Amino acid sequence: MLHTAAASTVMKLIFFMLLYVVNIIHAQHVDPSQNRSVTCRPFGACEPCPLDALHEPFCHPFGNRQLMHCSNTTIPTPRPDEPYPISPPPGALGETPAWQPCGRVPAQERADFYEFVACNLFFAIVAIAISLFRSRRIEANQARRLAVRIGLVRGGG
Numbered sequence: 001m002l003h004t005a006a007a008s009t010v011m012k013l014i015f016f017m018l019l020y021v022v023n024i025i026h027a028q029h030v031d032p033s034q035n036r037s038v039t040c041r042p043f044g045a046c047e048p049c050p051l052d053a054l055h056e057p058f059c060h061p062f063g064n065r066q067l068m069h070c071s072n073t074t075i076p077t078p079r080p081d082e083p084y085p086i087s088p089p090p091g092a093l094g095e096t097p098a099w100q101p102c103g104r105v106p107a108q109e110r111a112d113f114y115e116f117v118a119c120n121l122f123f124a125i126v127a128i129a130i131s132l133f134r135s136r137r138i139e140a141n142q143a144r145r146l147a148v149r150i151g152l153v154r155g156g157g
Contacts, residue, residue, distance in 0.1 A: 037073050038070050038072055038073065039070065039071055039073045040068040040069065040070040040071075040098060040100070041069055042067070042068060042100075043067045043068060043069045043097075044067040045066070045105075046064050046066045046102035046104075046105050047064060047065060047066070047105065048063060048064055048065075048105060048108060049063050049064060049065050056099075057101070058099040058100055058101050059101065060101060061101070062101070062102075062103060062104050064101070064102050064103065064104065064105055064108075065099045065100065065101060065102060066099065066100050066101075066102040067097060067098075067099060068097070068098045068099065068100050069095045069096070069097060070095065070096045070097075070098050071094065071095045072094075072096075
């Protein structure tokens with residue numbers, strides 16, 4: 001009983017694998033009478049991706065995208081029995097908007113650089129101010145000690 005159940009399961013598995021392979025082969029079937037291709041051209045400038053689209057593949061690696069207009073340029077191959085093939089007009093197939101990844105946006109990179117420089121200047125000014133305040137305080141403290149030591153100021157104790 002157990003042997004027939006295992007054999008039945010193996011047969012079902014082989015059958016489904018065969019169906020899967022046939023489905024893949026059928027999906028990859030290309031009609032040789034047509035030259036299928038899609039032509040895309042840039043439309044617009046490179047722009048930062050919105051936050052909700054950063055996980056999309058067209059937002060990698062820099063987080064920027066560029067709008068593309070893609071058109072189907074499928075051209076049927078003329079048959080020997082058709083002396084004058086009929087071709088559709090150029091705009092008849094329509095265009096599909098799509099996105100492609102693009103490099104860095106120069107204006108955004110420039111703004112980020114100036115922000116970086118401004119932050120560094122702020123931190124440098126704060127560090128120098130703290131350093132000057134501290135050194136003046138230390139000098140005043142040392143001058144008081146010296147004055148007490150040489151007797152210029154009478155100590156209260």
